[in-house]
Structures are given as structure tokens and as C-alpha cells.
Amino acid sequence: MPFSLFDDLKRSGFHSSVLTTYSVDPAFYDANIQHRLRAFGCQNNLLMADAAMLSRALEQLPEAFSHAGRKYLIAPIEGGGCFHPKIMLRYGKSKARMTLGSANATSAGWGSNRELVSRIKWSESSDSPDGAIHCRLIARAHDWLLARLPASPDTDLAYKLDLLNSQSPWLANTVRGDGVEELADGSLIDLLLSDPGSVSGIGDRFLERIEGGAEQLVIISPYWDVDLAALERLHADLGGPSTHIFLTLADDLEARQSTFPLPELDWGLKPKFHPLGDNGRHRFLHAKLILAQTRRHDYLLYGSANCTTAALGPRRKAGVNCEAAIFRRLPRGTIDEALGLDYSETIRRRDIVAPERPEPSAGTPRFHPGRIERKDDRLFWSVPPAIDPAGAELVIGESRLPLAVAGGMRPHAQIGPSLAAATIVVRVALADGRVSRPVIVVDPDMLMAAAPNPLANNIKRRLDAVLSGASDLIELARDAHLIFGDAQPRRSAGLRSVVSGPSIGAVVGQDFDSPEAFREALGLKADLKAGTFAHADNPALQLLLQIVLRGIVQLEDSESIDRATADSAAALASGERQDDEGDDGDGTPARAEAPQQRVTDAPIPREAFERNRAALERAIIRFEEHIAALATSDGLLDLDFVTRALFMIYLMLYGCSHRYVVEGGEPDVLIPFSAIGTRRQEDGFLLRAARLISRIWGRSFTDGLLARIPLDRELANVPTPILTLVILSRWILAAILTEARTARGAKSFVGILEVQIPQIFRSTSAFALTDEVQVEATVAQMARQIGMSGHQAEEILRTMVRLGSRTTAPEL
Numbered sequence: 001m002p003f004s005l006f007d008d009l010k011r012s013g014f015h016s017s018v019l020t021t022y023s024v025d026p027a028f029y030d031a032n033i034q035h036r037l038r039a040f041g042c043q044n045n046l047l048m049a050d051a052a053m054l055s056r057a058l059e060q061l062p063e064a065f066s067h068a069g070r071k072y073l074i075a076p077i078e079g080g081g082c083f084h085p086k087i088m089l090r091y092g093k094s095k096a097r098m099t100l101g102s103a104n105a106t107s108a109g110w111g112s113n114r115e116l117v118s119r120i121k122w123s124e125s126s127d128s129p130d131g132a133i134h135c136r137l138i139a140r141a142h143d144w145l146l147a148r149l150p151a152s153p154d155t156d157l158a159y160k161l162d163l164l165n166s167q168s169p170w171l172a173n174t175v176r177g178d179g180v181e182e183l184a185d186g187s188l189i190d191l192l193l194s195d196p197g198s199v200s201g202i203g204d205r206f207l208e209r210i211e212g213g214a215e216q217l218v219i220i221s222p223y224w225d226v227d228l229a230a231l232e233r234l235h236a237d238l239g240g241p242s243t244h245i246f247l248t249l250a251d252d253l254e255a256r257q258s259t260f261p262l263p264e265l266d267w268g269l270k271p272k273f274h275p276l277g278d279n280g281r282h283r284f285l286h287a288k289l290i291l292a293q294t295r296r297h298d299y300l301l302y303g304s305a306n307c308t309t310a311a312l313g314p315r316r317k318a319g320v321n322c323e324a325a326i327f328r329r330l331p332r333g334t335i336d337e338a339l340g341l342d343y344s345e346t347i348r349r350r351d352i353v354a355p356e357r358p359e360p361s362a363g364t365p366r367f368h369p370g371r372i373e374r375k376d377d378r379l380f381w382s383v384p385p386a387i388d389p390a391g392a393e394l395v396i397g398e399s400r401l402p403l404a405v406a407g408g409m410r411p412h413a414q415i416g417p418s419l420a421a422a423t424i425v426v427r428v429a430l431a432d433g434r435v436s437r438p439v440i441v442v443d444p445d446m447l448m449a450a451a452p453n454p455l456a457n458n459i460k461r462r463l464d465a466v467l468s469g470a471s472d473l474i475e476l477a478r479d480a481h482l483i484f485g486d487a488q489p490r491r492s493a494g495l496r497s498v499v500s501g502p503s504i505g506a507v508v509g510q511d512f513d514s515p516e517a518f519r520e521a522l523g524l525k526a527d528l529k530a531g532t533f534a535h536a537d538n539p540a541l542q543l544l545l546q547i548v549l550r551g552i553v554q555l556e557d558s559e560s561i562d563r564a565t566a567d568s569a570a571a572l573a574s575g576e577r578q579d580d581e582g583d584d585g586d587g588t589p590a591r592a593e594a595p596q597q598r599v600t601d602a603p604i605p606r607e608a609f610e611r612n613r614a615a616l617e618r619a620i621i622r623f624e625e626h627i628a629a630l631a632t633s634d635g636l637l638d639l640d641f642v643t644r645a646l647f648m649i650y651l652m653l654y655g656c657s658h659r660y661v662v663e664g665g666e667p668d669v670l671i672p673f674s675a676i677g678t679r680r681q682e683d684g685f686l687l688r689a690a691r692l693i694s695r696i697w698g699r700s701f702t703d704g705l706l707a708r709i710p711l712d713r714e715l716a717n718v719p720t721p722i723l724t725l726v727i728l729s730r731w732i733l734a735a736i737l738t739e740a741r742t743a744r745g746a747k748s749f750v751g752i753l754e755v756q757i758p759q760i761f762r763s764t765s766a767f768a769l770t771d772e773v774q775v776e777a778t779v780a781q782m783a784r785q786i787g788m789s790g791h792q793a794e795e796i797l798r799t800m801v802r803l804g805s806r807t808t809a810p811e812l
Helices: 026-039 051-060 107-112 131-148 155-167 169-173 202-208 229-237 334-339 444-450 457-468 473-484 493-500 515-522 539-549 563-573 606-632 639-657 685-697 720-742 747-766 772-785 790-805
Strands: 016-021 044-050 073-077 087-091 095-101 117-123 188-193 216-220 242-247 272-275 289-293 297-303 324-331 371-375 378-382 393-396 399-402 412-414 425-429
Touching (some): 016 026, 016 155, 026 107, 044 155, 073 155, 087 131, 095 324, 155 169, 202 229, 202 324, 289 334, 324 334, 473 639, 685 747, 720 747, 772 790
Parallel strands (some): 044 073, 242 272
Antiparallel strands (some): 095 117, 297 324, 378 412
């Protein structure tokens, strides 16, 4: 029956996809297929393409891969022949769907051609009697495709596969079958997947499944051997049955139509040729079908395999191509009826066009340069074994960029801001004159942000509620264990070690005598809007960071990446019946709303207010204990620690600035902002935050926890969480000094602060600061958010500037 691949994409509940293609149409996959996948929540997407055809597309249309390497990953597949399967697998937590057939991931394959495609679906919640068989077939296709992937380590690919497997537990629990399986209706099904290293090909396995003498052989194939070897082999091994070949011809000679090498026909093989399709609307026949009909059954082979020896293989030998096909045994006449095969009308031989050339060949590609990734405004090359990088250059369009090696870093080249914001297609030119095939530069942070690890539903609901303004931020104080623990989903430890890689060095503060020496060793620029966010692989911390930074900088996460895509999901689904079982509760993605600050004008009971106060107090105490424990250890810390510290300081700031209307009383805050010079100063935000900041930064640089943060030498910018902590820490130090100078009864305390605060302030200079405009904008945003008066905010900023002038300022 007619089947729309576009409509099949309009189903939710899938988190990952793997799609294969021989011909590469980058604009079509980019703007249509992956766009629809993401619109319905499928964010972790991999395109596997024939390496030579991908190389050709990259040469001809590099600009068409507008989201490759950032929203999705492309894996080139090499081999002795063509990588020719046409499979799309979609994975859910407890469901899966596979389409397999003749359609490439191109506009012709999905639109204008006449293709033959089958879909197989499985859901844990379905009571289909064939569900277990379908699950096994899908799992077998999954295993086969993953075995085709390059063996060389690719950290981006490893992350995506780790994500796919972790969210599809059924893959590990499915017992793989092998061979023919009987469905509930008595028909037979099998998945025939070629392996060029096997002792037999798809043709052998198809023929050995046929029982009884074949009375008729029917073939649809857009490509043939020059000598018709595969056709003659099928005809001979089936005992010489009557042979029927279906073609599509057009009156318009310019239109693409079926061809056949008539002069190569053996005298004993006299096939009849028949037209297929609607004469009123010509469509190129790209379907591939081999049908052997016995007295009782139709034995069918369809998928990617043409009637060629490269696809089917010679006798007792595999073909050189990688192919995927489905075998079916059905009652006799089933296929004739389903496809409308009419044997009464024939095509005159003189009307059949001879092929102008044989089936396109993959050819011999140039060497693959390996992985090239973007970090900030530099491209880094992971050099494959046996390649000498000395004197190599990166070729981007007509430009050549020399590769430098410095500071223990991998070979790298500087790029401009226009390239940094786009997908980059690059080749490597070696000193010996060889030039590699083109490859797509990957952006690991963007790839992980576009396909984040999933959050447990209860954690996600709480964080989303706070981010959207539907819940009070202080609710998160009750979940302090989620903030300080490692319960958040993230990459496995093994994968993280692969991602860090031996080629990437680290700068650790404890190796340096002063913050200036550390900053000089880093050599990083400081820009809140250009730094990395560091938590693309840890969505819980990504959301915590987003809560802290909203209104300061715009985080790039899967929601912001997909905002336009999510807006179009409803339009794509309009008029479609979502009849797939078990959507895992995901549904069509809702439109992403901008976060809004929640205003709590409604009175709350005194008991609720006290519960919030107690929850915040417990969270602060727990974080203080967490910091104290870290201070007594000597292990390295990471950016997760920085984000947790940022969040706790922000939570305390919220607790001292958010006024609750308490029933039967005056508006009140959970903790005082200052209280310096009073009996409550130890409970105030400023003093408690200052104690934390003292532990985090240290009175001398090497004493602080931030000195134990290893930073990637290959980064060009200080990560945004660190810059934000620098600015927030300096603002708090300036605020406590400003408040103490004007507070009654704090004269002796001021004397202590005047000595200690400049010391801690100087420690924060270990990381370069952003320009004054960004700093002022950030602190002004904080002051407005907590409702601070303009005069008070200006006084704190003036103190902050004066303290900064007393430290060694970095050159910007």
C-alpha cells in the first residue's frame, strides 16, 4: 500500500535515530529529515553514509551541511564496494521502529522516485503476536549497522552510541535470533544483511530458502551487471523459469527512466518486459525486488540490493557491497496484488533504453584525515597513525591555514568569527603533497547540548518548574543531595576518560606560585558570551546553571537549539493520526517558553515560611560541610563543582532578597542580606557567602579550591561558570566591605576585612576578567534581580572597582 516516509517521521517517543544512505543529499537530510526528527523529540541522530559519496557531496555542496557536526553526526563508511543499505532505525525507551527498503535519504528517494519500503515496529506495551520477532529483527539490524562503523576511536560517536544504548535498555535484553522466523499469519520473514567477508552472499541465502520448483521469476532493478551475470545466475539456479522484468518508461526522453542492457542477454534467457506505474505521472523506478513464485508461495527479496553481482554475490561468495534486504515467504499472488503487477501488458524491446553507464561506483577515495574539532575559535586535528603532521595545512574553500603545534597541544589553526558560527568542511594538505578527503568539523559541546543525557523525570520536573517560574526556587533547597551528589545522569567514567584524551593537557593551579603566573600559563581570553558552558553531558547541572545565568547570558542547550523546530512540530503533525503504541509519555514537544521570574504576592502560612527557612538552612549547612570536606582532600575538582558553588550562592542570595508575604505578619526574607554589626551577622548572606568564597578562592592562590580545577590547554576562553563565579565572588567581597564600612558597631570588624578581603580578591584574578562593560552589566542584573536600591548597587560597584585596581589586572 502507499506509504509516506514523511508521515512516518511524525511520531513521538523516540530519542535516537540511525539512518543509512548511499547517495548523499545534505540539504534534504539537514532541512527535512533531521528537522522532523528533532521536532518530535528525537534529538540524538546519526547519519551513516557511503564514504565516497559523502566526500563527493562535501566537495560539491559544503554549505548544504548546515547543522552537521553540531546537531547531528555523519559517519562515513568505507569498504571494498559501496555502502548501500537504506535503513532508518528509531529508538525509544520501550519501543522501536525500522524502515528498510530502496529509498536513499535524498529528495528523490523520499519524494519523486518509485521506491519499495517496509516498516517494522515494536512496542513493549503492544499485544501484537509478532512483537518479539519484530524486536529481534530490529536488534539484528542495529548490531549489523554498529559493526559497520569505523573501528578508530571517535569520542563524539562514542558519546552518541553510549546515549542511545543507555536510553534503550531493551537492546541489551533482547535475545538476537538468526534465520527465518514464522509470523502469526504463517508467513515467513528474515533479515538478509550482507557481509563482504562472509562465505556466502545475499543471493545464496535467498535461493536456499526457496522450496519447490520456481515457476516464475520477477525482477525490478534500476541497475544491472554489464554482462547480466546476476540475472543469468538467478535464472539458471531456479531452473530456468519464465522471467518478467518491470520497467518504467516515459514519453519525455529527458525524463529519467528504466534501462536494460538488451545486447547482453543470453540466447536461453528470454524475459518479458512490462510497464509499472501510472502513465499519467512518470516516476523513476528505483525499487529493488526479486520474486520467485512457486506453485504455492511467493518468495520475495527486497531492500537495497540491485540485480547485480556486487550486491547479491556470485555463487558461494559474498558481494562486495554492504546491502540490507528483507526476505518474505507469502501465499502465491500476494505480491502481484499488493504491487499491482500486470503481466498482460508488455514493452517492446525497441523502446527500452540501454544504460549509458554501469551502476555508480564508490571509487577510490583519498585518505581520511581523522577527526577535526572546533574549540572556541580554533580547529584541532587528532592526527591518525602513520601520518606526519609536520608542515600540514587545513584547506577551507580557497583558504589555507597553517597548522601550529604549541604548548603540548594537538596541531591547530585559528579561524575567524564567521567560520566559528557555521558548519565547517575542511581538508588536510600534507607536506608531501597529498590532500585528504573533505570532512566535517565537529563541535563536541554543541553535539552534546543538542542531544543531552536524559534526566530522571522527578528531577526534570522540579528544575523545569523553577526555570519556568511555576515553582519557588527555594523548593530546590530540599533537594540539596541532588546538587552536591553525583546522582545526575552523565557519561560513564570510561567514556569520560576517552573524551578527555591523552593529547589534551591540563593546567592545574597548584603548580604555580601566584594567580598571575597561573593566568599567564592559561593564556585564555575572558568573554561571558564566548566561553563554554561545560555541562552538555550533565543536564541536571546544565539546568542549574541555566537557572543561575538567566538574564545574564543565554545558554545553548537542546531547548534553545530546538526552539524553532519545536514551534513547527504542531504544524508538521497537523492532520496526522498518531497511531503508534507506547509513546513513553513524551508526546509532541511543547513550545519552549522563555523563563519568567515568579512573583509571590499571595500570602503563605507561617508554617510554610518556616519550612522554607529550615530547608535553606539545611542546604547551606550541607554545602558548608561539602566545602570543608573538599578542603581537607587533595584531589582535582572539575567544573561541576563550580556550577554547584554558583547555584548555592545564588540560592542564598535568593533567600535574602525574595520577600514572602506571611499570613498575619509583615513581608519577610528567609535570611538577612547583611546584618553586619548586629547579633545576626553570622546568619546573614554576606558573611556566610564570604566564608564560602574564602574557602573556594583562598587567601593565597594555592590555598583555594579553584586552584585544583584542571583546564584544557586547548581552550581559548575561560569557561562561563568560572567567569560568573569570579564576578559573583568579587561582587560579594565588595558588598561585605561596603556594608561593614557604614554599619554601626563594626569598626573592629572592618579592620579585619580591610586586610583579608583584598587578599581573597587578588586570588580571583587567577582567571582573566571580562571587559568592564560585561562586568557592569552582570552586577547590575544581579542588583536588579534582588531588588537592591540604585545607590547601594553603585556603592558596591565602586568598591569592586577600587579593589580591582589594587590587584594585578590582566591585559584585555
